[in-house]
Amino acid sequence: MSIATHTPNQLMIRKLESIFPLTEEEKQGLRELPIKLSDIKTNQDIVKMGDQPSQCFMILEGYTCIYKMTAEGKRQILALYVPGDLPDMQSLHLKVIDINIASISPCRLGFIQHKDLRNLCERYPRLTAAFWRETLVHASIFREWLLNNGQRPAYTRIAHLICELVMRLKAVGLAEDKTFEMPATQAELADATGITQVHTNRVLQALRADGLISNEKVKMTVPDWQKLKKAGEFDPLYLHLQKTAAA
Amino acid sequence: MSIATHTPNQLMIRKLESIFPLTEEEKQGLRELPIKLSDIKTNQDIVKMGDQPSQCFMILEGYTCIYKMTAEGKRQILALYVPGDLPDMQSLHLKVIDINIASISPCRLGFIQHKDLRNLCERYPRLTAAFWRETLVHASIFREWLLNNGQRPAYTRIAHLICELVMRLKAVGLAEDKTFEMPATQAELADATGITQVHTNRVLQALRADGLISNEKVKMTVPDWQKLKKAGEFDPLYLHLQKTAAA
DNA sequence: CGACCGATTGACGACCATCAAAGGTAGTGG
């Protein structure tokens, strides 16, 4: 089977179902949510620190990241987002954006007005819990990244990051058996894991030499999931996936 | 003026008001929320990974932290929590706890049943937004820690952590002019910032030598806030405090 | 074909980790 494709609203349903059980009525409500499409290129800023948007967006295709810079100009990538994710859901309740969001591949985005989201949640109150839960899961991912970047050596760290991506892609049906899209450059992986680009390159070489990953262009494949999982000390509890999605 | 003391429900109101404007009716609702007190000693686990609690708690006195361990037994402290904070609010929507929560000083805690919280939010729907916002602010803090621990040198990193604590304590009226409680040991600061205990000690000596902090036992004082802020590259935007609380 | 971007390699060094031990301080109990 090839990688699943969805309409925007179907993708949102699939995403929410990966962490929250939806009723048929709620799905129907979600199908009626207005979503406005927009395509962007690689390395475009989508939302910037200080913005006060009246909408948020879902990724339909491609990857984005959120990042912050230090005064010295160093960049930390705080999260990678894949199709189905809502990188700026927080803007629903935090007026001022405190991060930057950029594409790391060509993307198709679906913009959703805050007011439409609020209306939907009023009509289907359990959806409030679903969206809240989505933000809580991402908070949990931030915590895991803190552990990963703070306490694990570079090799383990990158293995863990790859494990997480695979799991999250599988949850929305976007990872084939062992292969998935990995458009992030080595510089981006470096900024995500808090190591330098040069060292990232050497770690990736080691991971390839050990048979844990292989890649061609933007396609990465994981020959032996168990081995990678072990190398990355990966336990998916923190993703809080529904059992059906985790399988 | 001495450090503010509150009843449990007053403290919750004060805390929520630091990030969200409350109406008089909502405050009245909050005053009627049942909160059950409990005292614990230093270094007690309060909630553990895998738990499925039916309640959450607010800190009334003392400090707690949340942490995770790697397979090799290294500990990362993911957040420090001070009076007014709700370290396991996430349990309202994520059934399984994915972190450990422990006291780092003697604490008085106030336990709140999930069902009481849900009832309250049903009666005052804006409070849902307030509590959601509280969890989003903490997600924002996790992001800032990722930046801090990932990209800043040890000296800046610890200065930043101290700045954050001061701001958060002031927001709930728990930092006097320049002095506040700092019960965390150097080992705990080390695990929070991802550097070793030995190196933390040396950095603290440097901060003291530079006149940025001084401390006796559990009291820490900041002689020159502007200097510390600069040394820590501290910008409080990410705390999303109301203007009144930030002042 | 030249320009650009990302991946790769080499040499060197520093920040911070690791290991080990000693000094302070508080609390406990005889």
Next chain:
DNA sequence: CCACTACCTTTGATGGTCGTCAATCGGTCG
């Protein structure tokens, strides 16, 4: 009042993981 203990802080010595700097290589695209 003083041992005794436990915990935290401090110090010294050494070294490794990873950062920095710089250059080259390879592929893509206009």
